[in-house]
Amino acid sequence: MFRPEEMLKLNVITLNRYKDTLLTYLHERGVVEIREVKVDIAQKDSPNEFHRKASSYSITISRLVDFLKVYKKGAGGGIKDFLSPVEPVKKTYNYKGIEKLIKDVEAFLEVVEPEIRAAEGKITSTQTEIERIKGDMAVLELLSWLTIDVSYLRPTDMLEIVVGTVDKNRFKPLLEEVDRATEGRFAVISKDSKDKVIVVFAFLRGDYEKANPILAKYSLERIEVPEGEGTPAELLKVYEKKLESKEEELEDAKKDAEMLAERYYEDVRFYQELMENERDKATVLPMLARTNMTFAMTGWAPKNSVSSIIEGINRVTDGKVYISVKEPSEEELEEIPIKLKNPGWARPFEMLTEMYGVPRYNEIDPTPIIAFTYSLFFGFMLTDFFYGLIVGITAALLVKGHRKLNDGAYKFGYTLLISSFFTMFMGILFGSYFGNAGDVVLKYVTGNPNAHFPRIADSLKDPMFVLILALAIGLAHLFIGYTVGFIVRWKNSDRKGALLEQLPWMLIILGVVLFATKAPGLVMPAEGLFGVGLILFALGEIVANGGLAGLMIISDFFGFVGTWLSYARLMALALATSGIAMVVNVLVAMVWGIKISAIPLGIVMGVIVFIGGQLFSTAINALGAFVHSLRLQYVEFFGTFYSGEGKPFEPFKARREVSKLEVEVEA
Known part of the structure; x- marks a missing residue:
């Protein structure tokens, strides 16, 4: 936690005859990022005829998949499938080498492709004929006022x-x-x-x-003028019968296509995935170096996976291999790929970090911090118990349905689920239940016009309290950022940067906090911290900017103030949530008493306005909270210490949705 995964560099040299099996093994493991071998005494490798065929067949089969998918029944879709997608069943292929795989694909296509192409051609030609007939009918309708035979129009x-x-x-x-x-x-x-x-x-x-x-x-x-005989009106009837016949022919062709989709779709997808993975494997060949008998490869792998990788390489090469494992050097820091390493509770929040950029190898991973601060800011901005409950239920459904896939929807749902708990907690603190609807109901039930839910403050009646709380949270957030930056710079031997760029703001913030307490005994320490911070800040500006230091001192100091005040958006969005919810409640109150005779029409209208209005308010305010919480992380917080300029770990990895490979190792 707080540090990226430790990486080691692997160098491998083995015989050419193990190349396909070794690459397949690494591709299926998906834990090594292969890099280009830089040598002058060997030549670069290149795809062979089977790799080229795999690329060609991948395109061919993709076209077949696209056609069959249109006519595949029960292809999914809708809210249910989005919330809880069905995990595809994986079919196993016993891999004995690319040559054998290509032969199997060719045998499959020899049977399947003519049938699918024939069905596709039949549908296409029939649709073309239908469009031609419709065009001729449009002409005949245009000429229907003529009472002469169309043959006279030629x-x-x-x-x-x-x-x-x-x-x-x-x-x-x-x-x-x-x-x-x-x-x-x-x-x-x-x-x-x-x-x-x-x-x-x-x-x-x-x-x-x-x-x-x-x-x-x-x-x-x-x-x-269309072909045929008779007046345009008479000929139009003939063409109507032609159209009806062709449309029946098209329906029959589509039924044939549906039968083919039912019979072949899963198999075609299976072979498509096999070919796409072979094509992907071939992309690393130019990164390898080879001689007549051997080839060499290099790459990066997580330290905790290296021992099992070496064991696997020895197994697939029958031990006829040279493997070198090295710790990264100082010169390689910029090249090391970054794989984030966090505990399970924080791992889904890595998505937010990666959206901005991963840390360098010698930087701190901020994911555990933003897992808390992002959720807190989201909850502060939304600040309503029932809004949090709605978001939480939706997020829980996403998490439950996508947990087995561990995809982007699962990670997004997880971040919203955690944020929803903070939202409900903040809603309780500020006594917000669909805005002031909870208080209205409580007053009606108790008969007490002053009844209200317990709260630390009413955000609409006491906005200054909310603003002060927002700015206090912002100050703490910035202090954490500058402290993390100080630690990173000090560890990386950038003592000057730590002392002149990070420490001044830490001291200034501590001084501001002590001033804010208004305790007489803390005035002198506050002045001391604030003064030392300003001196270090000014000294840092002089060292960094020379003659422009005076101007930059003013600019950067007020830049810090602006950054701090940016946290006022916490208060602004909290007020916006409460305000929109209250407007909806006022509209409901306005229509609630409307009656037509004895029919309480206002109650029906009020329920509709309340449900629709509050759902709209939940959606629009949750969107605002999502965006502005990210902004406070990316702009204000990351600006204090984080670069996000690392290279993400991109392992040489197979993509398997409907296929599973069993690699048969040569004896």
Whole structure:
């Protein structure tokens, strides 16, 4: 706790024939971050033909999965599946090498792919035909005012027929210009349709060449007349029957696809995952160095896993391997990957730390601290017992449903669950139960107009108390940050930074706290701490900024004051929560007494307004508490000591949702 996992550097050299098995073993263990081997006497490794096939088949199978997923029944979704997802059943594959795996995949695709592609092609072609029929029907509906056979709307040896639409304000000048160009040798029929005119022109072949540029000039949009015989209205009925037939054909094709999805979807997903993991394994090959007989790899692993890793490497290589284990050197501090190490109660809060950035290897991990302070700030801002209860119930459902997956939803739910307890506690302290609704009910039940729940203060009636409490919490939070920064810098031999950048603010804060007590006996110690702090602060600015020290002293001091005052947002959001809840309660009181005859309509309206309004208030204020609690950690607190510039540990790790590998080691 408070320190990242201890890491060791592994260097491995073994025979080429163990490469695939060794990489597969490490990939499945997922505890080593492989780095590039930097040597000049050997060449870099590269993917072979089987790795390239794995990448290609991964794309092919992904397309099959995407198609089948559309037609897979019971694919999930909805609130129930979000709160409590079903963990997929994992199918085992006995891995005997990538060559054998590729052959198995090819045998599978040889059977499955033609069937799925045929179903996909049938659906696609039928859908295309349906869209074409619908387009032709739209044209026929547009021409339904015509009572002539559509065959007369097609060109002949002597005539060119043009059907189209043109803007209504362009139609008359179009006719005039066509009439002049053809000397009146054309026929035309038309019908108005909103801001367009539907028009049919008949030209002699010789005159069409003169008229065509004019039609283009006036932006006549041509219409392709559908095939068939009869009037447009008669032909429309024929096309309706065609559409009905094609839609039935599409439904049959979809049923066939559903049958294929039922039969093959799980298997296709299984092989997709196998291929994606093989493709992922191949990405590290260029990081390895090799000779004709051997290859070398290097990487970082947690210290507590190294012994089991070495045992596994010896097993899969039959002991024909050289392994070197080294402690990190000072020169490698910037390269060491960071894996956070916290007790179970704080581990889900690592998500908040990682969102900002992990610590360097020689820094302190702030996760245990923010596990408490984040939850406290969230509870202070939301500050309502029943709001905390609603958040807690929702979070508990998320935690319960996602615990087995240990995914982001579980971690998020866990942080909210812990924060909800702080919210309920703060709600009790400030006597807030759906705002002032608890007091209203208590007054009604007891008949005492002055009855109210016990509280340390009413946030709306005594905002100064809430502000002072918020600033006191902020001062304590900043003091912890500067103290942690002092410890880190001192341990890392940055004594000057510890004494001139961290210690001054620690002393100033202690001085402010002693002044705040207003105890006569503490005035002198307060002045001493505050004065020494200011002197060290000024000295640090002179050392760091030279001639600009005077300006920076003013800037940085008031910057600290601004940072401290930023904690006033604790009070602001607490007041906002109480205020919105009270507004909802006032609206309920306004409609509660409304009656129509003997029907108490106001009670129904009041219940709806109360439930809807309080749920809205819970959601909007919980969102504000989530965001601003993070801000106080990331900006104010981390600004006192934390860089977050470490490199996260990214192990060479398989992603297994529906597959499980059994690696068969060569004898």
